[in-house]
Amino acid sequence: xxxxxxxxxxxxxxxxxxxxxxxxxxxxxxxxxxxxxxxxxxxxxxxxxxxxxxxxxxxxxxxxxxxxxxxxxxxxxxxxxxxxxxxxxxxxxxxxxxxxxxxxxxxxxxxxxxxxxxxxxxx
Numbered sequence: 001x002x003x004x005x006x007x008x009x010x011x012x013x014x015x016x017x018x019x020x021x022x023x024x025x026x027x028x029x030x031x032x033x034x035x036x037x038x039x040x041x042x043x044x045x046x047x048x049x050x051x052x053x054x055x056x057x058x059x060x061x062x063x064x065x066x067x068x069x070x071x072x073x074x075x076x077x078x079x080x081x082x083x084x085x086x087x088x089x090x091x092x093x094x095x096x097x098x099x100x101x102x103x104x105x106x107x108x109x110x111x112x113x114x115x116x117x118x119x120x121x122x123x
Contacts, residue, residue: 002026002098002112009094009117012086016121020081022096022114030054030074033103035110036081038092038119048094049081050103059103064090086121093118 008020022034035050049070050059058070067086072079079096094117097110104110 002029002032004096004098004112004114006094006096006114006117009119011120011122014086014088014121014123016086017082017084018086018119020083020094020096020117020119022079022081024077024079024098026077029077029098032098032100032112034070034072034079035097035099035103035105035107036070036079036094037097037107038090038094039116040092043092045095045107047105047107050105051079052103057103059105061105083119086119088121088123091119091121 003025005023033053036048037045038048039045047061051070055072067084069082096114098112099110
């Protein structure tokens, strides 16, 4: 069992930056691939980024490539999402998720989810 708690969301102007954190409970955090997803009002949950259990492999949605960076610190049981050059269309609730095995962009494959953190980008 893994419990995930996101933090770091907030209100930022377009062009600004935020860093989201996702703290995980459990001693087996390093066994899990981690993903970030987001959901805007009236839209389906969409993939943002994912990272392998060791951190060597990452995957990004085209819409965030070059602007967002996913990383993890297994010693701290934490995964991060550094978001730069934010745009109003990045406004959403951001969720982190965990799964055994390889990183994936498919939200249906993730077993554990956090409660989400709101990111609002003003124009």
